[in-house]
Structures are given as C-alpha cells and as structure tokens.
Amino acid sequence: xxxxxxxxxxxxxxxxxxxxxxxxxxxxxxxxxxxxxxxxxxxxxxxxxxxxxxxxxxxxxxxxxxxxxxxxxxxxxxxxxxxxxxxxxxxxxxxxxxxxxxxxxxxxxxxxxxxxxxxxxxxxxxxxxxxxxxxxxxxxxxxxxxxxxxxxxxxxxxxxxxxxxxxxxxxxxxxxxxxxxxxxxxxxxxxxxxxxxxxxxxxxxxxxxxxxxxxxxxxxxxxxxxxxxxxxxxxxxxxxxxxxxxxxxxxxxxxxxxxxxxxxxxxxxxxxxxxxxxxxxxxxxxxxxxxxxxxxxxxxxxxxxxxxxxxxxxxxxxxxxxxxxxxxxxxxxxxxxxxxxxxxxxxxxxxxxxxxxxxxxxxxxxxxxxxxxxxxxxxxxxxxxxxxxxxxxxxxxxxxxxxxxxxxxxxxxxxxxxxxxxxxxxxxxxxxxxxxxxxxxxxxxxxxxxxxxxxxxxxxxxxxxxxxxxxxxxxxx
Amino acid sequence: xxxxxxxxxxxxxxxxxxxxxxxxxxxxxxxxxxxxxxxxxxxxxxxxxxxxxxxxxxxxxxxxxxxxxxxxxxxxxxxxxxxxxxxxxxxxxxxxxxxxxxxxxxxxxxxxxxxxxxxxxxxxxxxxxxxxxxxxxxxxxxxxxxxxxxxxxxxxxxxxxxxxx
Numbered sequence: 001x002x003x004x005x006x007x008x009x010x011x012x013x014x015x016x017x018x019x020x021x022x023x024x025x026x027x028x029x030x031x032x033x034x035x036x037x038x039x040x041x042x043x044x045x046x047x048x049x050x051x052x053x054x055x056x057x058x059x060x061x062x063x064x065x066x067x068x069x070x071x072x073x074x075x076x077x078x079x080x081x082x083x084x085x086x087x088x089x090x091x092x093x094x095x096x097x098x099x100x101x102x103x104x105x106x107x108x109x110x111x112x113x114x115x116x117x118x119x120x121x122x123x124x125x126x127x128x129x130x131x132x133x134x135x136x137x138x139x140x141x142x143x144x145x146x147x148x149x150x151x152x153x154x155x156x157x158x159x160x161x162x163x164x165x166x167x168x169x170x171x172x173x174x175x176x177x178x179x180x181x182x183x184x185x186x187x188x189x190x191x192x193x194x195x196x197x198x199x200x201x202x203x204x205x206x207x208x209x210x211x212x213x214x215x216x217x218x219x220x221x222x223x224x225x226x227x228x229x230x231x232x233x234x235x236x237x238x239x240x241x242x243x244x245x246x247x248x249x250x251x252x253x254x255x256x257x258x259x260x261x262x263x264x265x266x267x268x269x270x271x272x273x274x275x276x277x278x279x280x281x282x283x284x285x286x287x288x289x290x291x292x293x294x295x296x297x298x299x300x301x302x303x304x305x306x307x308x309x310x311x312x313x314x315x316x317x318x319x320x321x322x323x324x325x326x327x328x329x330x331x332x333x334x335x336x337x338x339x340x341x342x343x344x345x346x347x348x349x350x351x352x353x354x355x356x357x358x359x360x361x362x363x364x365x366x367x368x369x370x371x372x373x374x375x376x377x378x379x380x381x382x383x384x385x386x387x388x389x390x391x392x393x394x395x396x397x398x399x400x401x402x403x404x405x406x407x408x409x410x411x412x413x414x415x416x417x418x419x420x421x422x423x424x425x426x427x428x429x430x431x432x433x434x435x436x437x438x439x440x441x442x443x444x445x446x447x448x449x450x451x452x453x454x455x456x457x458x459x460x461x462x463x464x465x466x467x468x469x470x471x472x473x474x475x476x477x
Numbered sequence: 478x479x480x481x482x483x484x485x486x487x488x489x490x491x492x493x494x495x496x497x498x499x500x501x502x503x504x505x506x507x508x509x510x511x512x513x514x515x516x517x518x519x520x521x522x523x524x525x526x527x528x529x530x531x532x533x534x535x536x537x538x539x540x541x542x543x544x545x546x547x548x549x550x551x552x553x554x555x556x557x558x559x560x561x562x563x564x565x566x567x568x569x570x571x572x573x574x575x576x577x578x579x580x581x582x583x584x585x586x587x588x589x590x591x592x593x594x595x596x597x598x599x600x601x602x603x604x605x606x607x608x609x610x611x612x613x614x615x616x617x618x619x620x621x622x623x624x625x626x627x628x629x630x631x632x633x634x635x636x637x638x639x640x641x642x
Contacts (some may be wrong), residue, residue: 377580400594
C-alpha cells in the first residue's frame, strides 16, 4: 500500500511538480518561538473555508428572489436536514471571521510585521479585511426579512452622502430607483460571486507573499528593521535557528483550528442562527432596522455625532482610515518592530479597541431610540387615579413623552430620566421646556392645549424623591 | 539557441507584441462591456414615474395622517412584497392632500406617525418631525420628503417616485 502510494506520488510529481512544491512549502523554515499569537491568520483562513463550504450548501437551497428568499430561509432553518445547524455555522463563522481577522490585523500591527519586506502582505491583508466586512454586510442583507430590506435602504441612504456620485452609487446598490427584486439578486451576486472571488484571489497573493517573504520573527526591542540588511539577516537567522513549518509551527494552527470548529459547532447547535424576522416589505414600517453586531458601533456613532457631519465621518473618516491602513507600510516600513518601543502604536490600538468596544456596547443598548413598546405608567407609580396628575400621566404617555423619558424605570432613554424631575424644575421651567423643546426634543407648543400642558406639568411636578408639600402641586387653570 | 522569425526581425517582434496586447485589450473590452452594461444599467435607467391610486377621497378624514401602501415606481414582476412602498398621507382640507415619504431624512429608516402626539418618530436615531414634515428634533438634516399628490375624480393618487436620497 505504502509502495503504491509512493509510486502514485512519484508519478504525480513527474507530471505536475506539485508534490515537490507542497513539500517545499510545508518544510520551509520558519522562525522559532512563534507563539499562539501567530494562529489567527490561519484561523481566519479556516473560517473562510468553513464559510465557503456552508455557503455552497446554503446556496443550493436559497432562492435569491424577495418572497422566495424569505420562504427558502424558513425552509432551510426549520425543515431542511441539518439546515438550522449549517445556517448557524455560517452565521457564527461570520462572527468568528470578523473577530479573527481583527485580532490578526492588530497582532500584525503591534508586532510591526507590516514593515520591510512585508509591506504588500499587509496591503493585501487590509483588502481582505475590507472584503470580509463587505461579506458580513451583504450576508445580513441576504437574510431577506424586513430588517434586511430596511438595512439596504439605510446603506443606500448612507452612500448618498458621497459627494457627486452618491445618488448613482445608491442606485447601483438598489439596482434601480427603488428596492426591488433586482436589489436582492444584486446583493446575492456580490455575496456569492464577486466578493468571494476577490477574496480567493487576494488570499492566494497573501499566502504566496507569506511564503516568499517568510513568517516574521517575533519582534525584539532594540532590533530594528533596516531594509538594507534585513533580508540577509533574516535568511541567516533562519539558517541558524529556523524550524520546519511542518510540524514545528503548524501544530498550534491545527489545535486552534480544532477548538475553533468545535466552538462553532457548539454555538450553531445550541444557540443556532439569527432569527428570521418579519417578511420583507418596504411598506411594513413596524420595524427597527439594526445592523448585525459588527456594525453596531457605526450605528451608535451615527446617533452620537452632531447633525451635519455624517459626510465627514462616514465617507471622509472611513475612507481616510482605510487608505491610511492600506498605505501604512509605505509610510513606515523600517525601524523598531517591538510594541514595547512603539507607544503610539499601542495607544492607537487601545483607542480603536476601546472606542469600538464602547460604541458597540452603547449601540446594543441604543438609548437614543424611542421606546415604542413602553406601556402606560401604573396607578401605583402615578400615585393618583383621577385629577390633573392622573390625566397628566395619561397625556405624558399619549403625547409620546414616555417614548423618550423614563419614569420609575419605565420608558425610553433618549431624554433625561424624569423620575424626580419635580425636585429639579419649577412649574414655569417645565412649561417653558415642554413648550419650546430643545435640540433633541420637539416643541409641543403647537400640539398641546393650555389645559393639557398644565396637566402634564402637574404630573411632572408630582415626580419627587419625597412626597410634595400640598402647596407645591400646581392647580390646573 | 532558438531562432525565430521575430528574433531575426526585432521590429516585427515589437509589432507582434503590440498586436497581442491590443488583441488582449480588445477581447477584454468586447467580453466585459455587455455584462457591465447589464450590471450597471439600472443605475442609469430612468423609468417614468407613474401615478398610483391609494384610495377614494372620502376614505380620508380631514386633519388625519394615515399610512397608504402602493406599488412602487418600477416593480419587477417577481418583486412580491418588495414591489410595494408606503407613504404617510395627510388630508389637509376638502381637496388638498400631502404625502410624506416614510424614510427618515437622516438615514432612511421608517418613520412612524403617532397621531396623539402629532409627531413622526424615527426608531433608529431618534429623529422626530412635526405633522407638516419639518424637523422637530434629532439628527435629520432636513424635513421629510414629499410625494406629489393629485385628486382624479374621487380618487387620490400619489406620484410613485424613486427612493428619496
């Protein structure tokens, strides 16, 4: 058996030369001392391959036409053998891929591995990061429920902020002037053909460059990169201390890969895929479009930005960020690699991780969104069942104040908590604020009668940390 | 050493190189242009905006704002539910109507009308509009877009228009 296999390999090598190439690649020397930090690149690749396999299977049952897409997703999730598991794997691996490529990029940045001679490794990696994010977003659209439809509209609206070509870009994503059947098939083409094709091609270049330029050695403080001498030093270093990639380095990748796949299977089996929401319809307004978690930080930032600077943040900011990332090694390809000697690099990573993390947490809470599901306050909280305070509480809810203001733990968080507002504002101050509004509060002068206004104020004045003295409760005039 | 016609005649080789590069470019263009035209075509195609009937005049009460649903400007036969769109229609007087876009002017999220508050609310980033569509609060840079409305006989019609960007 062994002899036959050997003969077959010899024949293959003679006719193709592939066996020798594979052997050379697997046995090429790599720097010793590679730690677990080095597994995230291969793990990202593994996640991509899982996406390809699960995506191909999902594609065999998914129908990229609006109503059928929804029904086929329901079929895949509820009826197809192992459909829920495969959809779950696809969704959780998308999450894993984003996390892994993010960690890989941060590690390469902190280790200074983007410096000479690996500039193009980094640049292809930045393209892979961008295309991975594009895959994540288009994947959310293909989950063509009502959230998918409205997320498409939000994307199109965002692109309209691009100067000059914004509207054309929007029409390109819509594949027309409105959301339509061709909008979904457009995104399907991107998600299934165009972007994966580009990712395959760039991964090929990326891996070729990893082999050609060698895996970067763990950085050491005081050992800067000098393009004039680095290659000679690196080859000498490998000759002296290098270890074969197979099996001395790859074992960590293999073990981490097992952990990754087992983890994904457990998540897919136990938690499953994201729920499919209401059927897709641009006429169904009872929806609250939210991006998947990887873009929720952007969603949060757009809520917190001062009005009018969306263009600078969305287009200029993100454009400059990616251009900056892409050309980074062209600007700084020499010098210290160790993060211990690069405080700015550490600072940038801290700012990005903290900023994105904080915005993600904040975005998941979305305190700026009106809470339409809020229920009228109970009589116990109101403290009255008749009279101006009770009427005011009812108006507080009916006029929409409750959507944005919280009282005793009930209501939205867009505006200040009014649980004890009676302690802080006088009757006149309350009237003034309600009548005139503010930056994030409408003026109610035109929609409330004098009587209604007085009743709401009576209710708000009764919101105190301690019961109000009788003379402080205003009378309704 | 391999000798060829070209090596004996460098100018002929240069010509052949140009022919090959030119042929490659021509093949690429000929193959790429039709698919690109099909793929990018919808960006440039302008379809006529049709009037859609959304109800009879007497279906709407003066001073009331209601959601109306109608077929969008350019439905494709297999669009299904996505071939529909909506507007907020307000009857101002006996014969005057205003139709507002359901898309928030900030990022396009679906605004909802709260009749008792007399406000449009956006669920995404808290944009709020008054009954006349002007900005009441939050990040929207401008008021709600409006559709053209007309009354034909006893029918109220809205001019189905592109998604307001």
